[in-house]
Amino acid sequence: xxxxxxxxxxxxxxxxxxxxxxxxxxxxxxxxxxxxxxxxxxxxxxxxxxxxxxxxxxxxxxxxxxxxxxxxxxxxxxxxxxxxxxxxxx
Numbered sequence: 684x685x686x687x688x689x690x691x692x693x694x695x696x697x698x699x700x701x702x703x704x705x706x707x708x709x710x711x712x713x714x715x716x717x718x719x720x721x722x723x724x725x726x727x728x729x730x731x732x733x734x735x736x737x738x739x740x741x742x743x744x745x746x747x748x749x750x751x752x753x754x755x756x757x758x759x760x761x762x763x764x765x766x767x768x769x770x771x772x773x
Contacts, residue, residue: 708723718758750763
């Protein structure tokens with residue numbers, strides 16, 4: 684899922700969108716909805732490379748840790764593989 688960014692998207696709005704989508708992913712995983720969580724996290728990853736935010740970095744690290752126990756699931760594995768190259772920036 685690719686989130687379209689417009690020129691009107693401020694840096695603040697991008698940071699907020701990354702954090703909120705990541706938190707939604709965390710909540711969905713806690714509710715046992717792994718595939719929905721992965722969709723939210725993919726949405727967060729769409730914008731993550733375009734923001735500089737310690738809180739977004741924290742959410743990214745939480746996502747990586749939360750998804751590791753689920754790597755046998757193809758959705759979780761795809762997310763993890765997509766996120767790994769971004770890990771150096773977090």
